[in-house]
Amino acid sequence: MAKKIRLPEEASQDEASIALLKLAAEKGIETAFSRADAMAACPIGSDGICCKVCSMGPCRLVKEGQTGICGATVGTVAARNFARMVAAGAASHSDHGRDLAYTLLAAAEGHAPDYKVRDPAKLKEMAGYLDVKVDGQTTEELAREVALAALAEFGKPQGEILNLKRAPAKRQEVWRKLGITPRNIDREIVEIMHRTHVGNDQDAEHILDHVLRAALGDGWGGSMLATDLSDVLFGTPGPVFTEANLGVLKDDEVNIIIHGHEPTLSEMIVAATQDPELIEYAKSKGAKGINIAGICCTANETLMRQGVPLAGNFLQQELAIITGSVEAMVVDIQCIMQSLAVLSDQFHTLLITTSPKAKITGATHIEFDEHRAMEIAKEIVRKAVDRFPERGKTAIPDHRANMIPGFSHEYINYALGGYYRGSLRPLNDAIMSGRIRGVVANIGCNNARVCHDEVFRYVVTEFLKNDVLVVETGCGAIASAKQGYMTPEAAFEVAGPGLREVCETAGIPPVLHLGSCVDNSRILTVLAQVATEGGLGEDICDIPAVGMAPEWMSEKAISIATYCVASGAYVIMGHSSPVEGSEEVTRIISDGWEEKVGGRLEFTNDPEEIVRRSLAHIDKKRAELGLPEYDPTKWGKSGDWRINQLLELPFTERIEAAYGNQAE
Ligand code: MSK
Helix, strand or coil, X not given: CCCCCCCHHHHECCXXXXXXXXXXXXXXXXXXXXXXXXXXXXXXXHCCCEECCCXXXXXXXXXXXXXXXXXXXXXXXXXXXXXXXXXXXXXXXXXXXXXXXXXXHHHHCCCCCCCCCCCHHHHHHHHHHCCCCCCCCCHHHHHXXXXXXXXXXXXXXXXXXXXXXXXXXXHHHHHHHHCCCCCCHHHHXXXXXXXXXXXXXXXXHHHHHHHHHHHHHHHHHHHHHHHHXXXXXXXXXXXXXXEECHHHCCCCCEEEEEEECCHHHHHHHHHHCCCHHHHHHHHHCCCCCEEEEEEXXXXXXXXXXXXXXXXXXXXXXXXXXXXXXXXXXXXXXXXXXXXXXXXXXXXXXXXXXCECCECXXXXXXXXXXXXXXXXXXXXXXXXXXHHHHHCCCCCCXXXXXXXXXXXXXXXXXXXXXXXXXXXXXXXXXXXXXXXCCEEEEECCCCCCCCCECHHHHHHHHHHHHCCEXXXXXXXXXXXXXXXXXXXXXHHHHHCCHHHHHHHHHHXXXXXXXXXXXXXXXXXXXXXXXXXXXXXXXXXXXXXXXXXXXXXXXXHHHHHHHHHHHHCXXXXXXXXXXXXXXXXXXXXXXXXXXXXXXXXXXXECCCHHHHHHHHHHHHHHHHHHCCCCCCCHHHCCCCCHHHHHHHHCCCHHHHHXXXXXXXXX
């Protein structure tokens, strides 16, 4: 059968990407989109029923009742494969957190002079969570103690992860009763690898119980530490105004793209681009200045704190280079396509790898060292500037959208309650009254096998129309930013009447950008606070909320989904299920996990079904809490909405509509 080559409009719904896919097709340039068209996914591997944990296989369990050579059943094989995805995802987030702890330690000890504590209040808060006594130390002394306490969380010999106490008391009880309270971050990940070695844990449910434990070590451990440490080192985010999509690249300036996940080097590069000497150097090469933009979660990190514009999400990394306008793409860790090396060779772009953990054959490697961070950042910027004279014809699509990101959980409290009464109480009240029907956390990647941004665009629009507040991170957040949903004005255009009232009152967008992939821990923090605020139950599983990653592709997304389920959330993943081949495992992660932890994990590739199941779950939770049934006709008759309606009338009718005919 002939392979189906998608038209650009079938491969993406993002206008900037469609334009560049057309250009790539004209020029015969390969992209992830065209490679996905050319190569079908292996159905056995994608269903999770290929076992390759020993050299007697790989065993492909495609027939009814078939086992591997060792006798491993389909359930065991699918559970083991799923477990290893969680191990890789949890390791990635957590190792990212560990490196930030080392950066804080180096800064505190004076070995990393370009870094300092930017948020001393958050440092003190962290100290409280990590049982570090605040007792008159200098900021540096306290930072050192906090960094060491954070590092201990990865491998301490006894006890349990300290941040778990930030979860609602009822949730902690659920974990304790099931024996899935994570002890330390590394141990649970290592134990997944041990249990899934040939001939070890061979009971699907038992394997998956431990998976819950290891994933919790990611969400409440490694990821939460990564978020907190980034806030301490680079500042806790608050709203900033900026733009999103490839149209942020500039024709007359040196364009540098930062891509990956870590803020450590990229924060320095952002600062280096402001250096007057380097700006003069850029001018000496014919450029008007130096422009910096981001892709994936390095983008989200610098966006949230510095307002660095977003060039795009995961599937736009190659397209950025195809614009012909990128002098350097500087990458750190995770979600970086190897194809960038070959692609950048076809343009004047310099691909620079920087992490000691991630080299790409053919790329220029300038290894990052936090001890001389600014010096390295300046070297990188200089190399980018040197490429400017080699730039040929450019094709920057004229597409960009305004956005206001920066919704840390601290800022959400402030937005809803002000400085003196910072609180989530108004959010709980809005959900209880029905102005907000519920909350959806929409996160995760793009996937070359799914029409780029299509599912994000559809589900988010439907949720907003249905008065569902949407919080986002990662590449899902970038999709909504490009769609124009991250400005307060968007509430007037798309939100239902109740959600519009809330956004209007608080001056917030209907879709809140909470940060990068590790910042899903901020969503856990918000959920924990909502659960303990009162009126919406006592545990995360009581809240009318749903988590989802409709275009997921990475193992990190599976780890995030699993820790959200273990924390009590209903999670729906789009695209395909990595355990499709095992009815047993499909049942364990849905019905089985719901019975154990109150959350469940489902997969469906039907966007309408994602919306239907989400709204049904939200309404079910509302009913269980005894809240009024969702009724949008009750809302939307207050505030500016009413004034705007009145302003459309002629003056006399307006007065009569507002005050009645008092002469009568
Ligand atoms: S970057 S993990 S593609 S969200 Fe965090 Fe995007 Fe998924 Fe990477």
